[in-house]
Amino acid sequence: MVVLALTIGVVWSMPDAEFKRRLLPVLQPVAVATGLEQDWRMYAPEPLGRLEFVEVRVIMANGVQRVWTPPRGDRVLGAFTWYHWQKLKENLVREPTIRVDMAHWVVRQVTELTERAARVQMVLRTELLPAPGTDGPRTVTEEILYDEILAGGQ
Known part of the structure; x- marks a missing residue:
C-alpha cells in the first residue's frame, strides 16, 4: 500500500x-x-515567466550614483520582512501615483545633509525565464518607471 x-x-x-x-x-x-x-x-497554475526587480538610482550633484534596492533581510527574520518589500515592489510597478513619493523617500535615505541629489530614477529590471525544462538564455530588460531631475536638491 x-x-x-x-x-x-x-x-x-x-x-x-x-x-x-x-x-x-x-x-x-x-x-x-x-x-x-x-x-x-x-497552487501555482502558471509558473513565473519573469523575475522583476525595482531599484532606485540617485545621481548626486557631483556625479556619484547611489543605487537603492529593497532590503532582503537576514536569514532569521528576512522571510517576515521580505513580503512587505515584495508587495511594495508590486505596487510600484502597478501604481504610478506612488512612485514620486517612494523616489523622494529613497533620496532622503541615501543622501547626507551636506549632499545634494541632482536626479532620481526608478527602474524596473525584468528577467524573462526560459520555459521549464529548457536551458535557453535569460533576457534582461530595463524600463524606467520614474525619472526626475531634482531642481535645488532634495
Whole structure:
C-alpha cells in the first residue's frame, strides 16, 4: 500500500509526459478512491515567466550614483520582512501615483545633509525565464518607471 501511494504521488507530481499518460488509466481508479489524485498545479497554475526587480538610482550633484534596492533581510527574520518589500515592489510597478513619493523617500535615505541629489530614477529590471525544462538564455530588460531631475536638491 505504501509503495502504491508513493507511486501515485510521484506520477501525479510529474509534468505531462508519455510515461505519465500511460500510467494514469491504471492508477486513476485507486488515486480517485483514496484522494491521492491531487493536482498540485492549483497552487501555482502558471509558473513565473519573469523575475522583476525595482531599484532606485540617485545621481548626486557631483556625479556619484547611489543605487537603492529593497532590503532582503537576514536569514532569521528576512522571510517576515521580505513580503512587505515584495508587495511594495508590486505596487510600484502597478501604481504610478506612488512612485514620486517612494523616489523622494529613497533620496532622503541615501543622501547626507551636506549632499545634494541632482536626479532620481526608478527602474524596473525584468528577467524573462526560459520555459521549464529548457536551458535557453535569460533576457534582461530595463524600463524606467520614474525619472526626475531634482531642481535645488532634495
